[in-house]
Amino acid sequence: MTDRTATSTQVRYETPSRHIARIVMARPGAHNAQGLQMTYELNAAFDRAAHDDDIKVAILAADSRNFSAGHDLSGDGGKTWRDFTTVGTWAGFDAKGAEARYGREMEIYLEMCERWRNLSKPTIAQVQGKCIAGGLMLAWVCDLIVASEDASFKDPVIDFGICGVEFFNHPWELGIRKAKEFLFTADEISARDAAACGMVNRVVPRDELEAATLALAERIATKPAFALKATKQAVNHVQDVQGRRNAQMHAFSLHHLLHAHNELVYGVPVDPNGLPETVRDKLLARVAKAKAAGGAAG
Ligand code: ZN
Numbered sequence: 001m002t003d004r005t006a007t008s009t010q011v012r013y014e015t016p017s018r019h020i021a022r023i024v025m026a027r028p029g030a031h032n033a034q035g036l037q038m039t040y041e042l043n044a045a046f047d048r049a050a051h052d053d054d055i056k057v058a059i060l061a062a063d064s065r066n067f068s069a070g071h072d073l074s075g076d077g078g079k080t081w082r083d084f085t086t087v088g089t090w091a092g093f094d095a096k097g098a099e100a101r102y103g104r105e106m107e108i109y110l111e112m113c114e115r116w117r118n119l120s121k122p123t124i125a126q127v128q129g130k131c132i133a134g135g136l137m138l139a140w141v142c143d144l145i146v147a148s149e150d151a152s153f154k155d156p157v158i159d160f161g162i163c164g165v166e167f168f169n170h171p172w173e174l175g176i177r178k179a180k181e182f183l184f185t186a187d188e189i190s191a192r193d194a195a196a197c198g199m200v201n202r203v204v205p206r207d208e209l210e211a212a213t214l215a216l217a218e219r220i221a222t223k224p225a226f227a228l229k230a231t232k233q234a235v236n237h238v239q240d241v242q243g244r245r246n247a248q249m250h251a252f253s254l255h256h257l258l259h260a261h262n263e264l265v266y267g268v269p270v271d272p273n274g275l276p277e278t279v280r281d282k283l284l285a286r287v288a289k290a291k292a293a294g295g296a297a298g
Contacts, residue, residue, distance in 0.1 A: 011041035012063075013048060016214055019056040019221040021049035025138075028064030034134050035072035039108050040084045042138075046116050046123075056221040056228060058119070059213055060142055061126040067151065068135025070165075071109075073275075074282040087112065098260045101269060109137070109166035110252055114245075117141040117167075118236065120229045122220055126213040127151045127191075128206060137167040143232060145199065146213045147191035148206040153199070154188035161262050161271030168251035172244055173199040 012024040023045040025032040032038070042060075049058040062068060081093045081104065090106040092099045116123075117140075125142035131153045139145050139153075155165055163183070164170055170179040174197045182189060194200040204212040220228065259269040266272055268287050272280045 008041050008044070010038040011045050013045050015055075017218055017221075019054060020059065020214065020217045021045075021052070021055045021057070022059040022061055022214075023049065025060075025062040025068065030072065031064065031066045031069035031130065032062045032135075033069045033072035033074075034138070035076045036079055036081070036084055036108065037076065038072075039112060043087060043112060043115070046119055050119055050121060053225075056121060056223075056225050057217040058121060058123045059126055059217055060123060060138060061210070061213070062128070064129075066129035067125075067127045067131045068138055069130065070133030070135045073279050075286045081107070087115065098256060098263075101259055102256050105166055105252075105256070109134070110248070113137050113141050113167040120232070121225075122228055122232055124213055124217055124220075126209060127200075128209055130154070133157055133165050137165055137169075140167065140169045140173055144201045144216070145194075146202045146204065146209065146216060147194065147200045148209040149191060149203055150206050151191040151194075151200075151203075152188040153191075153194055154186065155183060156186040156274075157270075158183060158186050159271075159274030161274065162258050163254050164251060166252060166255055168248050168255070169244075171247070172239060173197070 010025065010027045012026045014022040014024060016022050023042065025034075025038065025042070027033065027038060034042075046058065049055045086107055088107045088111040090103040090111070092103045093107075094100060095103070122144070123142040124144045124146060125139040126146055127139055128148040128151055131139055131151060133155055136153060136155055155170065157163075157165055170183060173179070174182055174194075178197050181187075189197075191200055191203045195203050202212065202216070262268060262270050268283060270283070272284060275283065
């Protein structure tokens with residue numbers, strides 16, 4: 001029922017019930033912070049669920065107290081893009097200027113999230129505790145979100161001089177005015193507030209989260225597989241013809257304008273003044289090391 005292959009160290013693939021895959025982020029010591037290793041392990045797990053004809057629904061869950069602390073800004077333990085098989089066609093990850101970061105964030109953030117969002121089968125995010133910045137992107141790419149009463153959601157990147165996370169889905173999740181408030185203030189919202197906005201489907205007690213999510217997945221899995229795929233695509237297409245993809249690309253361009261701006265002003269891709277001290281120190285050290293080695297920073 002559980003698989004952790006030699007190449008999978010931060011994500012666990014489980015089959016807790018017939019026709020259900022459960023993909024579990026298993027990096028509790030780092031609050032499931034998402035670096036390259038986790039990104040490509042998640043991608044492999046989503047692919048596995050997609051390509052297994054017996055699986056109808058995939059759950060994205062997380063070990064420990066918090067769903068996700070977001071992107072791992074402390075680096076990737078010495079690993080680079082060369083250690084992984086990239087999925088998209090953007091490259092130039094070592095190029096000068098803004099090119100490297102644009103290609104990298106296309107590969108590991110925007111296009112990767114788009115790929116997971118467009119997975120052929122229904123997906124459900126099972127969220128507890130903190131879901132911060134890049135963690136939002138992981139929850140949002142799923143079709144449904146079940147959250148525990150202790151769950152909270154926050155995009156703090158305006159504090160770092162950036163206009164929202166790379167997969168800019170805030171307006172679609174919260175509505176225009178709530179999205180602006182969420183982004184302008186960087187305040188966290190509770191699971192119940194997120195549910196009131198339509199971002200979260202169900203809020204349940206913490207000790208019932210796993211069972212409630214699985215029960216919902218099992219109910220969906222009683223439906224015909226092809227009809228589920230077609231229904232998902234039909235609803236996603238509604239969002240797409242409303243301009244979601246165009247709006248996200250525009251936001252992504254602004255996101256990179258701000259990365260480039262911060263690089264010009266501060267020498268790093270974010271405004272370091274708004275970062276927590278420990279994150280700031282790690283980021284500045286990593287960027288200095290990358291620059292000394294002549295590579296791309298950030
Ligand atoms: Zn970015």
